[in-house]
Amino acid sequence: MVEPATDTIAATRLVPLLKDELDIVIPTIRNLDFLEMWRPFFEPYHLIIVQDGDPSKVIKVPEGFDYELYNRNDINRILGPKASCISFKDSACRCFGYMVSKKKYIFTIDDDCFIFMLCCVFRDGFDLLCDLGFLDFGSVCVICADKSVAKDPSGKAINALEQHIKNILSPSTPFFFNTLYDPYRDGADFVRGYPFSLREGAPTAVSHGLWLNIPDYDAPTQLVKPLERNTRYVDAVLTIPKGTLFPMCGMNLCFDRDLIGPAMYFGLMGDGQPIGRYDDMWAGWCTKVICDHLGLGVKTGLPYIYHSKASNPFVNLKKEYKGIFWQEEIIPFFQAATLSKDCTSVQKCYIELSKQVKEKLGKVDPYFDKLADAMVTWIEAWDELNPSGASAKVSNGKA
Ligand SMILES: O=c1ccn([C@@H]2O[C@H](COP(=O)(O)OP(=O)(O)O[C@H]3O[C@@H](CO)[C@H](O)[C@H]3O)[C@@H](O)[C@H]2O)c(=O)[nH]1
Numbered sequence: 001m002v003e004p005a006t007d008t009i010a011a012t013r014l015v016p017l018l019k020d021e022l023d024i025v026i027p028t029i030r031n032l033d034f035l036e037m038w039r040p041f042f043e044p045y046h047l048i049i050v051q052d053g054d055p056s057k058v059i060k061v062p063e064g065f066d067y068e069l070y071n072r073n074d075i076n077r078i079l080g081p082k083a084s085c086i087s088f089k090d091s092a093c094r095c096f097g098y099m100v101s102k103k104k105y106i107f108t109i110d111d112d113c114f115i116f117m118l119c120c121v122f123r124d125g126f127d128l129l130c131d132l133g134f135l136d137f138g139s140v141c142v143i144c145a146d147k148s149v150a151k152d153p154s155g156k157a158i159n160a161l162e163q164h165i166k167n168i169l170s171p172s173t174p175f176f177f178n179t180l181y182d183p184y185r186d187g188a189d190f191v192r193g194y195p196f197s198l199r200e201g202a203p204t205a206v207s208h209g210l211w212l213n214i215p216d217y218d219a220p221t222q223l224v225k226p227l228e229r230n231t232r233y234v235d236a237v238l239t240i241p242k243g244t245l246f247p248m249c250g251m252n253l254c255f256d257r258d259l260i261g262p263a264m265y266f267g268l269m270g271d272g273q274p275i276g277r278y279d280d281m282w283a284g285w286c287t288k289v290i291c292d293h294l295g296l297g298v299k300t301g302l303p304y305i306y307h308s309k310a311s312n313p314f315v316n317l318k319k320e321y322k323g324i325f326w327q328e329e330i331i332p333f334f335q336a337a338t339l340s341k342d343c344t345s346v347q348k349c350y351i352e353l354s355k356q357v358k359e360k361l362g363k364v365d366p367y368f369d370k371l372a373d374a375m376v377t378w379i380e381a382w383d384e385l386n387p388s389g390a391s392a393k394v395s396n397g398k399a
């Protein structure tokens with residue numbers, strides 16, 4: 001058993017921020033041994049595991065974690081006919097976890113993502129990861145190849161979840177760009193010329209983290225640059241300006257469920273669908289349009305996680321290829337999308353958006369007709385499981 005560095009355990013045990021207000025959602029078709037690496041950070045939190053693929057397969061959850069696990073049979077049982085809006089055989093299934101959660105915040109992470117400072121948290125983390133087949137022997141930490149404990153500028157071991165929580169609990173600046181990045185971080189502030197009337201900022205709805213080692217590239221880029229690894233750790237958190245879309249990746253993502261949860265539908269992907277790997281992208285485009293409309297902020301940058309496994313670029317190309325040309329029509333659609341002023345809730349915004357998808361993207365491909373209908377089903381299911389006014393303090397679901 002790999003012993004985590006004691007100072008890290010102590011550091012993480014001291015600050016399990018939002019322990020009872022945040023759920024960690026993990027989509028998986030693999031095993032969950034990766035949780036051992038995250039134990040000091042994740043053990044205090046409730047996990048919602050969405051098991052994709054064959055529901056008869058038993059997914060073993062390491063001892064000591066508080067979790068609920070849903071497979072396809074559970075999704076069908078809970079949602080009935082509305083389960084048709086939840087993708088099968090695609091990481092898009094993770095959005096079911098957002099719907100069944102009872103908490104105010106969600107952090108979602110893939111099962112091949114690690115604390116990128118592996119050797120900084122677990123002296124022998126690499127050996128265990130190599131034993132588990134996640135890494136080739138001889139890998140070195142992408143940041144501190146000498147395997148010393150790397151720290152952030154304040155000298156603390158990096159805690160990805162804590163950074164997301166800091167991002168989400170501090171305001172965003174979507175209306176005017178601050179050139180010194182996030183003005184609410186220690187050691188930064190608003191620069192000269194920044195209007196004082198805007199310094200209160202906007203509520204942050206989304207914190208979008210990044211990845212070291214395997215970057216989240218599309219299949220063509222993966223094919224052209226199979227050996228490219230991201231080793232650039234940029235110590236910055238940025239608000240994505242109002243009116244600007246971005247490609248949201250679901251690998252390392254945190255959001256405020258009360259502020260934007262109903263917009264985080266990851267679409268119809270995978271089995272039986274003409275497209276895959278555009279789940280998080282679709283959710284990100286809908287989310288950003290709605291955040292802009294409601295005056296909410298979206299941040300990107302820290303924290304980084306270490307993404308260990310590249311999915312197969314040829315399989316990815318088959319999943320993505322329609323998306324690669326459809327997105328040349330989808331992006332202008334979202335860039336031009338406007339929501340009426342009586343769209344005062346996320347649900348109303350989302351239903352309005354679904355009507356525009358049907359009207360304007362339905363002519364691109366009949367798939368978007370289906371997707372628009374699924375967007376409505378998603379909201380119906382969300383409202384059924386989350387009757388408005390339900391207390392955010394309701395206890396966790398069953399394991
Ligand atoms: O059919 C599936 C495939 C995978 N999963 C789980 O989803 C995540 C991501 O899977 P994986 O790491 O294999 O894929 P990546 O290409 O690295 O993922 C990136 O692309 C996006 C795909 O839409 C994804 O959000 C990004 O992270 C793992 O946890 C798999 O276990 C699944 O549930 N069903």
Ligand SMILES: [Mn+2]
Nearest residue numbers: 110112309311
């Ligand atoms: Mn991956």
